[in-house]
Amino acid sequence: MEAFNHEEYISRGRCNTWPLQQQPHINGEVFQNPKNEMQKNGGRKNPWGNRSYAELITDAIYSSPEGRMTLAQIYEWIIYNVPYFNQRTDSKSSAGWKNSVRHNLSLHNRFMKMQNEVQAKPSWWIINPSASNTKTRRRTASASNSCEGMRPKAKCRIESDQLNIQQIKNFLQYPYGSDFSHNICRQQVNSIIPINHSFHHQLAPNSIDHHQQISNTENIHQYFSNFNLNSQENEHKTIFDQDQEQTLQDIQEIINRDQNTFNVNGRLWYCG
DNA sequence: GACGTTAAACAAC
DNA sequence: GTTGTTTAACGTC
Ligand SMILES: [Mg+2]
Numbered sequence: 001m002e003a004f005n006h007e008e009y010i011s012r013g014r015c016n017t018w019p020l021q022q023q024p025h026i027n028g029e030v031f032q033n034p035k036n037e038m039q040k041n042g043g044r045k046n047p048w049g050n051r052s053y054a055e056l057i058t059d060a061i062y063s064s065p066e067g068r069m070t071l072a073q074i075y076e077w078i079i080y081n082v083p084y085f086n087q088r089t090d091s092k093s094s095a096g097w098k099n100s101v102r103h104n105l106s107l108h109n110r111f112m113k114m115q116n117e118v119q120a121k122p123s124w125w126i127i128n129p130s131a132s133n134t135k136t137r138r139r140t141a142s143a144s145n146s147c148e149g150m151r152p153k154a155k156c157r158i159e160s161d162q163l164n165i166q167q168i169k170n171f172l173q174y175p176y177g178s179d180f181s182h183n184i185c186r187q188q189v190n191s192i193i194p195i196n197h198s199f200h201h202q203l204a205p206n207s208i209d210h211h212q213q214i215s216n217t218e219n220i221h222q223y224f225s226n227f228n229l230n231s232q233e234n235e236h237k238t239i240f241d242q243d244q245e246q247t248l249q250d251i252q253e254i255i256n257r258d259q260n261t262f263n264v265n266g267r268l269w270y271c272g
Numbered sequence: 273g274a275c276g277t278t279a280a281a282c283a284a285c
Numbered sequence: 286g287t288t289g290t291t292t293a294a295c296g297t298c
Contacts, residue, residue, distance in 0.1 A: 038297085045297095052275090091286090096278065100276095102287095103279095103291090104276095105289075106288095273298105274297100274298090276296085278293100279293085281293100282290085282292105283291105284287100284288085284290105285289105
């Protein structure tokens with residue numbers, strides 16, 4: 001891994017996981033793109049109109065007599081019914097919006113996948129109109145190994161059932177910006193925590209300020225309730241209410257007291 | 273702070 | 286190459 005050059009990066013305002021590469025500037029002036037989606041889109045929310053992807057998918061599926069469509073059929077419906085996409089059908093210009101369609105199908109609870117009754121045929125997508133909008137519990141993200149400087153922008157994965165104190169410390173360095181609550185707490189998918197799951201977690205590079213203010217206490221609390229240190233309520237309160245150094249000390253204390261083991265989601269974790 | 277879009281890693285086929 | 290899941294970051298209100 002190359003050394004991280006702090007000079008070339010600036011921290012991000014919100015998510016603050018990966019530092020932003022310094023923008024090129026001329027005469028000290030950084031270019032600013034004029035923003036206003038509505039204006040840019042001629043008074044519409046999106047370049048194709050006011051329907052969101054999720055609404056388009058819903059329209060598509062309901063338009064079918066059986067109330068079900070394959071992914072390819074959803075694409076076709078969108079291409080046929082929305083002029084903007086009708087002009088973006090080749091593999092290059094359709095890659096982005098098709099990606100978004102798939103993302104929406106996976107993300108939203110109300111889109112449900114049904115096995116095709118014909119062997120080896122593509123799945124049906126159906127709509128569960130009563131699917132709750134309420135958050136389902138997501139699986140726990142894990143810590144990962146520490147590293148110096150910039151971490152490659154790649155999903156980090158560990159397969160181990162073991163966490164050591166350094167990994168816990170790293171985990172707690174996850175920045176608590178509003179994107180944290182959005183991406184980690186709202187954009188969840190799984191309601192069931194698989195037994196043999198692997199963990200994904202990206203860490204902030206060491207360059208950023210880890211003493212960020214903690215916002216969105218409710219969501220974070222909910223998130224950390226998965227990270228349940230022996231079910232002692234006031235133990236994990238400290239994770240939110242106190243600063244980083246104090247939190248780390250608290251964690252260390254809990255771990256020491258409990259003989260280097262603790263419980264996450266009903267599983268026993270060992271601290272090396 | 274919430275919602276939606278976009279990009280992309282990655283797995284499975 | 287397609288389908289599907291997931292994480293991350295950005296734009297906007
Ligand atoms: Mg879904």
